[in-house]
Amino acid sequence: MRKPASCVLSIALSLVMTVGFIPSPALAEIASAPEPAAQSAGKPNESPAETTSGQARANDQISAASGTNVTANATQPIDASMFSIEDTDIRYTGNPVMPTVTSSTVPSDQYTVAYENNVAIGQATAVVTADDQNYSGTCAIPFEIKPANAAANYQHSTTAQSGDITLTVQWNDPRLGQETTFHVTATGGSGAYQFRMDAPTYMDPDGSSESVADPSRNQWQQYTGECTSHDYQFEMTASGTYYLRFYLMDKAAGVYYLRSNVFASANDDAYPAVSAIVKSAVDKCSADTDGSDYARALWLHDWTLDHLEYDHDLNWCSAESGLTRHQGTCESYQRIYSKLLNAAGIANGRITGNGHTWNAVKIDGKWCQMDLTWDDTSDNWYGDLDQRHLYFGLTDELMAIAHSDHTSNYQKDDYAYRSTDLSNNYFVRNGKADKWAEKYADRIQQHLDAKEESFSINADNQSFPPSISGIQNGIVAYAMNLREWETNNSKVELAATSNVTKESNSKWSAKYRFLYLSTDDIIRAINQRLPRLRKMYCH
Incomplete structure (x- = not known):
């Protein structure tokens, strides 16, 4: 009589535990034994997990002892x-x-x-x-x-009402450097509300204010889907007050504009106000420089670039974002530099063109153009040209090479920042422009000695794009005109200009053009005009 499978299994386990193996005939008998219709191998007090685990261990032992795979479905x-x-x-x-x-x-x-x-x-x-x-x-x-926490759990609350619709904004005391939650809910109307948060405004303790982010970006223009409430998070990063605006739209109820205003203030020495950061920087600037307009303008230019990275998402656009979040668009660069210059007592103005903005700065009584956004680079693609200062102290004409809209700016009669002088250009002041001009001296002299009254020379930076070569060569031409030239022991007045001409979509020509007159020629020309001048002014 064949023993029940459970009995055979017990014998097999006993053999395994006693002698470490089980004979093949026994294995065959186990494999062919019919399963009981309904029988639990576990003890009454064993959990299903323990039963499964014990069964799996038994099967593992049998398989290991015999080298034969015996599979049991142990998943629960x-x-x-x-x-x-x-x-x-x-x-x-x-x-x-x-x-x-x-x-x-x-x-x-x-x-x-x-x-x-x-x-x-x-x-x-x-x-x-x-x-x-x-x-x-x-x-x-x-x-x-569940619905968001009731108003009693928030420290602050403000409401706005239109008809039977009430818009409520709730929040707790903000902690600088951490996100503050603004819980927006509504009652009345259809109940199918849509909400929106506008770009916050930072209000400095010094009385100034600015939009922290660009309000035209999609994230500040988009309403939520239909809901009964929504939570907005915003991180405040500077001591002062933030002005936030929240909007409700209930189309079914015919309400398309309902606004609630929030003024949230916080102060923390670890997160100083923008004005305090500016003052600290200007104080350090005064201590680190000789106090001249040029030295301070240059120091503040470099300090700004060290503390700011361009925001390629085009969201942050303020001095607050640049100085406390260290991100910003051209607006941030322009605003920060302007605040620093104002605090340092250096006159400045704001210029716009080509969807861009930069600064005009008055140094030692002369206006010049500064574009800190375009100067903010670590690239070094053009030989010994310091790209971090390429746009420091340009004339209007040279800045228009980079920003074509500026041509119409400076040609207006009421233009207030006319910049015609390169005496405060970075490369002129540090002597680099004169070294560049020196490389052309022998070639220029050959034309002067040949008594050519006009001539041109190819520039050495032909491979540079026009926006780079045109500006660099304009600076070099200025330095050429400052040098003393002579031929045949006679002094020469040289007029050098830079010219970049586009020859194709991928090729352009960069040249210097020269006109010259000797000192004798200049005196002769003046004497020829004197009789006419006497008639005009001496009668």
């Missing part, structure tokens, strides 16, 4: 009773809510969790999936997303 299906969500106070935030799902039965590395309907207020679901050697299957864990 999961159900909702094995899992729990500990957080019982899950609140609406306007963003996906993902509470932690835990289990005292199933190890955390043997299941994954996905979420359904986990944004809006109401019933949501955590979907647990197990696919492991011990556990398998899927089960749903329901949880509730």
Whole structure:
């Protein structure tokens, strides 16, 4: 009579435990033994997990002893009773809510969790999936997303009303350097509200104010989908007051514009006001320089570039963002430099063109052009040309090479920042322009000695793009005109100009053009005009 399979299994296990092996005929008998219709191999007080684990160990021992694969299906299906969500106070935030799902039965590395309907207020679901050697299957864990905390849990609240619709904004005392949550809700109307937050304005203790970000960017223009409330987060980074505007639209109720204003103030020595940062920089500038306009303008130019990176997302556009978030567009560069110059007592102005802005600066009574945005680079692509100062102290004509719209700016009769002099140009002041001019001296002299009254010389930077070569060569031409020239022991007045001509889409020609008159020629020309001048002014 064949023994029951359970009995054979017990004998097999005994043999394994006693002598470390099991004979092949016994294995064959085990393999062919019919399973009992319904019989639990576990003890009455064993948990399903313990039973499964014990059965798996027995199969492993048999397989190891015989070298024969014996497979038993040991996975246990999961159900909702094995899992729990500990957080019982899950609140609406306007963003996906993902509470932690835990289990005292199933190890955390043997299941994954996905979420359904986990944004809006109401019933949501955590979907647990197990696919492991011990556990398998899927089960749903329901949880509730409750309305956001009531107003009593916030320190501040402000409202705006239109008809029966009330827009409410709630927030706590802001902590600088951390995000502050502004909870926006509404009552009345249709209940299908859409909300929007405008770009915040920073109000400095010194009385100045500015939009921190560009309000035309999409993130400040876009309304939410229809909802009953929404949470906005914003990080304040400077001591002072932030002015924030929140909007509601309820199309079904015919309300398209309802605004609530928030003034949130915070002060922290670790996050000084913009005006305090500016004062500290100017004080250090005065201590580190000789106090001249040029030295201070240059120091403040370099300090600005050291503290700011260009924001390629084109969002941050203020002195606040540049000095405390260290990001900004051309507006940030221009505003920061202007604030620094104002604090240093150096006259300056704002220039715009080609969707860009830069500074005009008055140094020792002479206006010149400065573009800190275009100077902010670590590139060194053009030989010994310091690209970090290429746009420091330019004339209007040279700046128009980079920004073509500036031509119409400086040709207006009421233009207030006329810049015609390169005496405060960076390369002129540090002597670099004269060294560049020296490289052309022998070639120029050959033409002078040949008594050519006009001639041209190819520039050495033919491979540079016109926006670079045109500006550099204009500076070099200025230095050429400052040098003393003579031929045949007679002094010569040289007039050098730079000219860059486009020959094709990928090729251009950079040249210097020269005109000269000897001193004798100049005196002769003056004497020829004297009789006419006497008639005009001496009668």
